[in-house]
Amino acid sequence: MGVLELENVTLELGGKPILNGLTIDFWAGHVHALIGPNGAGKSTLANAIMGLSGYRDIEGEIRFEGEPLNGLSVDERARRGLTLAWQEPARFEGLGMRQFILAGAKDKSRKRLEAVLAQVGLDPNKYSDRAVDKTLSGGERKRIELASILAMEPKAVLMDEPDSGIDVAALDHIFEALRALKANGATVILITHSMAVLKQAEHAFLMCCGQIIDKGPVEKIGAYFKDKCIACDHVNQPLNGGIE
Amino acid sequence: MTTDDLVQRLLESAGVKPSHVLGEDVARLQVHENKVIGSHVVPGLEVVVDERPDGIAAQIVVRKGVHIAKPVHMCFGVLPERGLQHIVLDIRMEEASNASILAHCTFPNAVDVTHKMDAEITVAPGATYNYFERHVHGKEGGVLVEPRAHVTLHEKARYRTEFELIRGRVGGIDLDYVTDCAAHSVLEMLARVGGRGDDRITIRETCHLNGEYARAVLQSNIALRENASAEVFNTITASANGARGHVDCKEIVQGNGLAKAVPIVEVNHPGAHVTHEAAIGSVDSKQLETLLSRGLSEDDAVDLIIEGLLS
Numbered sequence: 001m002g003v004l005e006l007e008n009v010t011l012e013l014g015g016k017p018i019l020n021g022l023t024i025d026f027w028a029g030h031v032h033a034l035i036g037p038n039g040a041g042k043s044t045l046a047n048a049i050m051g052l053s054g055y056r057d058i059e060g061e062i063r064f065e066g067e068p069l070n071g072l073s074v075d076e077r078a079r080r081g082l083t084l085a086w087q088e089p090a091r092f093e094g095l096g097m098r099q100f101i102l103a104g105a106k107d108k109s110r111k112r113l114e115a116v117l118a119q120v121g122l123d124p125n126k127y128s129d130r131a132v133d134k135t136l137s138g139g140e141r142k143r144i145e146l147a148s149i150l151a152m153e154p155k156a157v158l159m160d161e162p163d164s165g166i167d168v169a170a171l172d173h174i175f176e177a178l179r180a181l182k183a184n185g186a187t188v189i190l191i192t193h194s195m196a197v198l199k200q201a202e203h204a205f206l207m208c209c210g211q212i213i214d215k216g217p218v219e220k221i222g223a224y225f226k227d228k229c230i231a232c233d234h235v236n237q238p239l240n241g242g243i244e
Numbered sequence: 245m246t247t248d249d250l251v252q253r254l255l256e257s258a259g260v261k262p263s264h265v266l267g268e269d270v271a272r273l274q275v276h277e278n279k280v281i282g283s284h285v286v287p288g289l290e291v292v293v294d295e296r297p298d299g300i301a302a303q304i305v306v307r308k309g310v311h312i313a314k315p316v317h318m319c320f321g322v323l324p325e326r327g328l329q330h331i332v333l334d335i336r337m338e339e340a341s342n343a344s345i346l347a348h349c350t351f352p353n354a355v356d357v358t359h360k361m362d363a364e365i366t367v368a369p370g371a372t373y374n375y376f377e378r379h380v381h382g383k384e385g386g387v388l389v390e391p392r393a394h395v396t397l398h399e400k401a402r403y404r405t406e407f408e409l410i411r412g413r414v415g416g417i418d419l420d421y422v423t424d425c426a427a428h429s430v431l432e433m434l435a436r437v438g439g440r441g442d443d444r445i446t447i448r449e450t451c452h453l454n455g456e457y458a459r460a461v462l463q464s465n466i467a468l469r470e471n472a473s474a475e476v477f478n479t480i481t482a483s484a485n486g487a488r489g490h491v492d493c494k495e496i497v498q499g500n501g502l503a504k505a506v507p508i509v510e511v512n513h514p515g516a517h518v519t520h521e522a523a524i525g526s527v528d529s530k531q532l533e534t535l536l537s538r539g540l541s542e543d544d545a546v547d548l549i550i551e552g553l554l555s
Binding site: 050052053073074075077078079083084086089090092093094095096099103104131132148149152 | 465494528529530531533534535536537538539540541542545548549551552553554555
């Protein structure tokens with residue numbers, strides 16, 4: 001049974017349909033990938049699930065652990081165990097690492113801070129007392145975002161483009177964090193158009209034009225995406241509404 | 245109450261652990277209303293204090309080439325609900341000297357207290373002076389703070405100052421600092437103030453980059469809640485080759501707060517360069533939603549963002 005279920009979800013932004021009657025189940029404790037070309041509606045879907053401002057006015061229903069999320073605020077959804085790792089995480093002038101990373105954690109000890117920093121490959125001696133501000137590189141900020149999510153111990157995580165702005169060496173740490181989340185029993189939803197990220201998943205969903213047009217093993221969906229979607233000149237306009 | 249008791253109470257009201265500032269190796273000056281209740285100097289530092297009807301006047305000199313290892317601690321306060329404290333400071337950093345002052349100004353019970361400071365600060369060639377002023381006010385907002393300073397930085401002098409008023413209600417503050425910078429000198433001036441209720445905040449920081457390659461940053465971080473208001477007038481003039489300056493003002497406004505920032509930059513030499521940046525508005529929505537997505541309530545998330553800005 002799906003821990004996170006979307007039923008016939010539709011969302012228009014600026015008069016344009018971005019999500020088109022989308023129905024999808026994410027299984028508990030699994031790593032899922034949502035792959036598709038730019039503009040397919042992947043990030044919009046993540047924002048709608050999290051209930052971000054401007055993405056809350058949906059038709060259809062989103063359920064988490066069987067309970068509807070529609071109408072709940074972002075923090076109410078988070079307190080139920082759902083969270084989001086942003087594609088481009090925010091920077092906070094002056095906000096200390098400990099304050100940020102442990103903001104949503106039950107265990108607010110320094111030991112916990114150091115443990116989650118180490119899990120994302122950042123030396124606690126160098127990072128524990130820094131601020132989450134513009135002095136951090138994009139890759140560092142991304143790993144700190146993940147450290148804060150590890151500290152929160154969520155039940156489900158939406159990870160939007162986890163590899164964007166990340167170098168190859170740092171990507172291994174991102175994947176280690178992902179495995180740690182899974183080991184803790186979290187459901188992970190990877191939003192990506194990267195084959196390297198896709199390979200971390202157990203199941204994949206192919207998204208185009210605001211719809212799920214196929215789902216299945218990572219290899220099958222990945223092969224189709226690589227062969228057909230990357231080269232497709234009908235960007236987000238599938239000719240038959242699906243693939244054969 | 246003994247003088248020692250008064251010192252203890254003054255320090256405790258400022259959140260300072262007496263053991264941190266009462267050691268033999270820490271120079272200090274403690275003033276309650278218009279009375280000096282504690283003082284201590286270290287080699288190379290000279291302090292002459294004159295008690296006046298409404299406050300004190302102090303001349304502080306750090307002798308040529310002297311580096312004072314531990315920050316000099318100053319504590320100025322008025323513990324009763326009403327009072328006036330006027331502090332007149334003449335601070336002279338002699339050539340190639342180096343010292344830091346940590347000043348706590350505490351008015352924990354103020355209902356009608358005025359705290360004025362008039363400072364003349366001279367930093368001689370090659371000297372370094374750091375001045376950190378932390379205010380601790382009560383919940384009533386009955387304090388009027390009027391710090392005025394004229395700072396002269398000679399060649400290759402460095403001056404860094406921070407003014408912080410984030411504990412308790414501001415009441416009213418009218419800060420006015422003017423600095424003249426000679427060649428190759430460096431100025432960093434930061435004000436961090438959090439206002440609420442009907443607090444009124446006015447900050448005027450002016451810097452004249454008169455010498456070649458003089459550099460300055462004026463930064464103001466302000467958070468306003470409820471009906472608090474703030475006006476920030478930060479000015480840099482640059483009139484020499486290689487002079488570099490930056491004015492930066494960030495204000496977060498919540499509730500009915502009112503914020504105004506007027507950065508003024510004036511460049512009179514083609515080889516000088518001054519920039520300014522002002523950001524006024526509500527809490528950044530991405531920062532807010534990030535913290536909400538970790539399960540913080542909106543109030544807690546806003547508090548944390550403001551705490552960061554003012555930290």
